[in-house]
Amino acid sequence: MQVFNAFMKVMKKKIFIAFIYIFVFVFVAIAMTFTDNNVSQFEQVSLKVCVFDEDDSPESHALCSFIGNDNELVTLENDRDVIMDALYYERADYVLTINNGYAEKLASGDTDGVFVSMKMHDSYSTVYMGQMLNEYVSTVSAFLAGGNDVMDAVSRAEEVLSKEAEVNIASFVSRSDPDVNTNTVFFFRFLPYIILGAVMSTLCPVLLVLGRKDIRYRTNCSGIHQSTYTIQIFAASAVYIIGIWLVFMIVGLIINGGTYSGIAWLAVLNSFVFSLFAAMLTIFVVEFEPPATMVNIITQVVSLGMCFLCGVFVEQPLLGDGVLAVARFLPTYWYIRVNRMIEGSETFDMNTVVLALSIEFGCAAVMALLAALVRKSKYTGKSAVPV
Amino acid sequence: MAAVKKESGCKLMKNTVVKITDLVKRYGDLVALDHLDIGISEGEVFGLLGPNGSGKTTTINCLLSLLAFDKGEIEIFGKKMNPTAYDIKKDIGIIMQNVAVFDELTVYENIDYFCGLYITDKVQRKQYVNEAVQFVGLEDFLKFRPKKLSGGLLRRLNIACGIAHKPKLIILDEPTVAVDPQSRNRILEGIEELNRGGTTVIYTSHYMEEVEQICTRIAIMDKGHKIAEGTKDELKRMIRNTETVTIEIIGLTEEVKAKIAGLPHVYQTNFDGTKLTVCCSGGKHNLIRILGVLQENELSFGRVYSELPTLNDVFLEITGKALRDKGE
Ligand SMILES: Nc1ncnc2c1ncn2[C@@H]1O[C@H](COP(=O)(O)OP(=O)(O)OP(=O)(O)O)[C@@H](O)[C@H]1O
Ligand SMILES: [Mg+2]
Numbered sequence: 001m002q003v004f005n006a007f008m009k010v011m012k013k014k015i016f017i018a019f020i021y022i023f024v025f026v027f028v029a030i031a032m033t034f035t036d037n038n039v040s041q042f043e044q045v046s047l048k049v050c051v052f053d054e055d056d057s058p059e060s061h062a063l064c065s066f067i068g069n070d071n072e073l074v075t076l077e078n079d080r081d082v083i084m085d086a087l088y089y090e091r092a093d094y095v096l097t098i099n100n101g102y103a104e105k106l107a108s109g110d111t112d113g114v115f116v117s118m119k120m121h122d123s124y125s126t127v128y129m130g131q132m133l134n135e136y137v138s139t140v141s142a143f144l145a146g147g148n149d150v151m152d153a154v155s156r157a158e159e160v161l162s163k164e165a166e167v168n169i170a171s172f173v174s175r176s177d178p179d180v181n182t183n184t185v186f187f188f189r190f191l192p193y194i195i196l197g198a199v200m201s202t203l204c205p206v207l208l209v210l211g212r213k214d215i216r217y218r219t220n221c222s223g224i225h226q227s228t229y230t231i232q233i234f235a236a237s238a239v240y241i242i243g244i245w246l247v248f249m250i251v252g253l254i255i256n257g258g259t260y261s262g263i264a265w266l267a268v269l270n271s272f273v274f275s276l277f278a279a280m281l282t283i284f285v286v287e288f289e290p291p292a293t294m295v296n297i298i299t300q301v302v303s304l305g306m307c308f309l310c311g312v313f314v315e316q317p318l319l320g321d322g323v324l325a326v327a328r329f330l331p332t333y334w335y336i337r338v339n340r341m342i343e344g345s346e347t348f349d350m351n352t353v354v355l356a357l358s359i360e361f362g363c364a365a366v367m368a369l370l371a372a373l374v375r376k377s378k379y380t381g382k383s384a385v386p387v
Numbered sequence: 388m389a390a391v392k393k394e395s396g397c398k399l400m401k402n403t404v405v406k407i408t409d410l411v412k413r414y415g416d417l418v419a420l421d422h423l424d425i426g427i428s429e430g431e432v433f434g435l436l437g438p439n440g441s442g443k444t445t446t447i448n449c450l451l452s453l454l455a456f457d458k459g460e461i462e463i464f465g466k467k468m469n470p471t472a473y474d475i476k477k478d479i480g481i482i483m484q485n486v487a488v489f490d491e492l493t494v495y496e497n498i499d500y501f502c503g504l505y506i507t508d509k510v511q512r513k514q515y516v517n518e519a520v521q522f523v524g525l526e527d528f529l530k531f532r533p534k535k536l537s538g539g540l541l542r543r544l545n546i547a548c549g550i551a552h553k554p555k556l557i558i559l560d561e562p563t564v565a566v567d568p569q570s571r572n573r574i575l576e577g578i579e580e581l582n583r584g585g586t587t588v589i590y591t592s593h594y595m596e597e598v599e600q601i602c603t604r605i606a607i608m609d610k611g612h613k614i615a616e617g618t619k620d621e622l623k624r625m626i627r628n629t630e631t632v633t634i635e636i637i638g639l640t641e642e643v644k645a646k647i648a649g650l651p652h653v654y655q656t657n658f659d660g661t662k663l664t665v666c667c668s669g670g671k672h673n674l675i676r677i678l679g680v681l682q683e684n685e686l687s688f689g690r691v692y693s694e695l696p697t698l699n700d701v702f703l704e705i706t707g708k709a710l711r712d713k714g715e
Contacts, residue, residue, distance in 0.1 A: 002500060002503035002504055002507075003504075005500075005503075006489070006492070006496075006500045009491070009492055009496060010489065010491045010492070013491040013492075014491070209489065209490075209491060212487075214483070214485055214486075214487035215487055215488075215489065217453070217483070217487060218481065218483075218487050218501060218504075218548070218549075219504060220453060221451050221453070221476060221479065221481045222476060222477070222501070222504035222505055223473050223474075223476045223477025223478075223504060223505045223552075224473070224504045224505075225471075225473055226471070379470055380452060380453055380454065380455055380470050381454065381455060382454075384448075384453045384454070385444075385448045385453050385454060386483065386485060386487075
C-alpha cells in the first residue's frame with residue numbers, strides 16, 4: 001500500500017488546488033446547465049418585429065400575420081435613422097421590409113430577395129427568425145407551385161412550420177419524464193467536459209510527481225513488483241476520481257430536486273463509467289511525461305476536442321457524418337448517446353445502452369492497458385535512467 | 388547500523404557479491420562499456436574510479452538491469468540479475484548523484500516511502516526509518532520539506548532514503564559531487580560505518596582522494612575499459628613512479644639538470660623555469676641526493692616537497708592523460 005499511501009499524501013498536498021479546480025468546475029457545470037437551458041427556450045421568446053409591407057398583397061398580409069402569431073408587431077416610421085434608433089434602443093429587435101413584387105416572386109418560385117431584414121446583432125432568436133422566414137417563403141412557394149391557392153398554401157405552410165418548431169424544441173428540451181428534470185438533463189450532458197477537465201487537471205499533477213524520472217528510477221531499483229506498483233497507482237486514481245464523481249453526483253442530486261429515481265440512475269451509472277475512462281485516460285497521458293506547464297493545455301485540447309466532436313456542445317444530429325464516424329470511436333459519443341435516450345431525443349433502446357456502457361468501459365480498459373504497457377516499456381532502457 | 392559486526396576489508400576471500408563478466412554496452416556507435424569484468428566480494432568498499440564519461444554510471448545502470456546491454460553476464464548475490472529479479476533488488480540500496488526525493492513529502496515521509504518499497508512490515512519499517520534518521524543525523528528535521536533543507540542536509544536525506552531498508556549491497560554513484568568538504572567527510576565516514584556493519588559498497592567517483600580514502604579495492608576505468616584493478620597500494624606498485632620531488636628553483640642550467648637526471652632511480656626530470664620536477668622509481672634517499680647536486684653547484688632553492696604517487700599518477704602513467712581536468 002506504500003505507493004497508494006504516497007499518492008494520497010501527495011494528493012493531500014495538492015488537494016487545495018484540486019478543490020479550487022473542482023469548485024470552478026462545479027460552478028461552470030451549474031452555469032452551463034442553466035444558461036443553455038434558457039437558450040433553448042429563446043426560440044419561444046417573442047421578438048419585437050416591425051414589418052414594412054411594400055407589396056401589400058394577400059400573400060404579404062399572410063406573412064405579416066404569420067410573424068404576428070409568435071411575435072409582437074411594432075410600427076415605426078420608415079426612416080433609416082428612426083429604424084436604427086429603434087433597433088439600438090431595443091424598441092424593435094427585427095425590422096423586415098417585404099419588397100414590392102413579393103407575391104409574384106412567390107408564385108414564380110423565385111424566393112431570392114423577396115424581403116430585406118435589419119437587426120442590431122445576431123442573437124440566437126434573430127438568426128432563428130431569419131431562418132424561419134426563409135423556410136416560410138420556400139414552403140409557401142412550394143405549395144403554390146403545387147397548385148394550391150394563396151390562402152391554402154399559407155395555412156398549410158404555417159401548419160408544417162409549427163410542427164417543425166415543435167420537433168426542434170423537443171430535441172432541445174427533455175421529455176416530460178418525472179425522473180429527470182430538464183436541468184438535470186443539461187447537467188449530465190455537459191458532465192463529460194466537466195469531468196474530463198476536473199479529473200485531468202487535478203490527477204495529472206499528482207501522477208506526474210509519482211512518475212518523476214528520478215523517483216521512478218529509485219522505485220524501479222527497489223524490491224517492489226512492477227505490477228504491484230501499477231495496480232496501486234490505478235487503485236489510488238480510481239478512489240480519487242470516485243471522490244470527484246461523488247461531488248458531481250451530489251450537485252446533480254440537488255439540481256434534480258433531491259432524489260435520483262428511475263432513468264436518472266442510468267445517467268448516474270453512465271457518468272460513473274465515463275469518470276473511470278477519464279481517470280484511465282489521465283494515467284495514460286501522464287505516462288508520456290508531459291511537462292507540468294503543458295497539463296492545462298492538454299486538458300483543454302482533450303476535453304474540448306472530444307466534447308465538440310462527440311456532441312456535447314452541438315446536438316449529435318447536427319454534426320456531419322464524417323465527424324460522427326470518427327466520434328463513434330470515442331467514449332464521449334456513447335455517453336451522449338445514452339444521455340440522449342435519457343433526454344428523450346432518441347428512442348430508448350436497452351441494447352444500445354448496454355453497448356454504449358460497454359464501449360465506455362472498454363475504452364477505459366484500453367487506456368489502462370496502454371498505460372500499463374507504456375509503463376512497462378519504460379521499466380528498462382534509456383527512459384528508465386535519469387540523464 | 389552495527390547489528391552485524393563483521394571484519395572489514397577483503398583479507399579473507401568471502402562470497403562474491405557482484406560478478407560482471409565480459410560486459411559490453413553500446414550507444415549506437417559509441418562503445419560505452421568494452422568487455423568489462425568486475426568481481427566484488429562481500430564486505431568490500433569497491434571503488435570505480437574514472438574520468439567523466441568513462442562509463443561508471445553505465446556500469447551501475449547495467450548492474451541494476453535498468454539498461455539492457457549487448458553482451459555479458461551479471462550476477463548479484465550469486466544469482467543472475469534481470470529486471471524482475473525482485474529478490475535481488477530488495478537487498479540493494481542505491482544513492483545517486485542527484486537528490487531524488489518527493490518535494491511534497493516531509494523528511495520522515497520520504498524515508499518511510501522509499502523504505503516501504505522494500506519493507507512492508509509497518510513496525511519493522513518504523514524502526515528502520517528511525518535508525519536511518521539517526522544515522523544521517525536528521526532527527527531535528529523530520530517534519531521539514533526537502534525544499535527547506537540546506538544542500539548538505541538534502542544529501543543526507545538522499546542517503547537515508549537509499550539505506551533505510553538495510554541493504555546488503557549499497558551502490559553510490561558520485562554521491563559527493565557539488566558537496567561542501569564538511570558534508571563530504573560526513574558522507575564518507577557514513578559509508579565507512581555502513582561497511583563496518585558488514586555492508587558491501589560500490590562507490591563511483593572521479594575524485595581519487597575519496598576513493599583512496601575509503602575504498603578497499605579500486606578499478607580504474609577509462610573509455611569503457613577497466614585499465615587497472617587492485618588495492619590502492621597494488622595499483623601504485625603497478626607503476627614506475629614511487630616518489631615525485633618538486634623543487635622551486637631559478638637559474639637551473641642544462642648541465643645541472645643532466646646531472647640530476649643521471650642520478651640513480653631518477654627516470655624523468657622536467658624544468659619549467661621556476662619549478663623542477665623529478666620522478667623517481669624506487670630507492671630511498673632520492674631527495675637528499677638531488678639536493679646534494681644542487682648544493683654542489685651552489686644553486687639556492689625555495690620550497691622543496693616530495694610526494695608519494697597518487698592514483699592520478701597511476702592513471703597518468705597508464706593512459707598518458709590526467710584523471711581530472713585542471714582546476715576541477
Ligand atoms: N543515453 C545515452 N545515449 C548515448 N550515449 C550515452 C548515454 N548515456 C551515456 N552515454 C555515453 O556513454 C559514455 C559513458 O557515460 P557514463 O554516464 O556511464 O559515464 P560516467 O563515467 O558515469 O561519467 P560521469 O563522471 O560524467 O558521471 C559517455 O561517453 C556518455 O556520453
Ligand atoms: Mg556518472
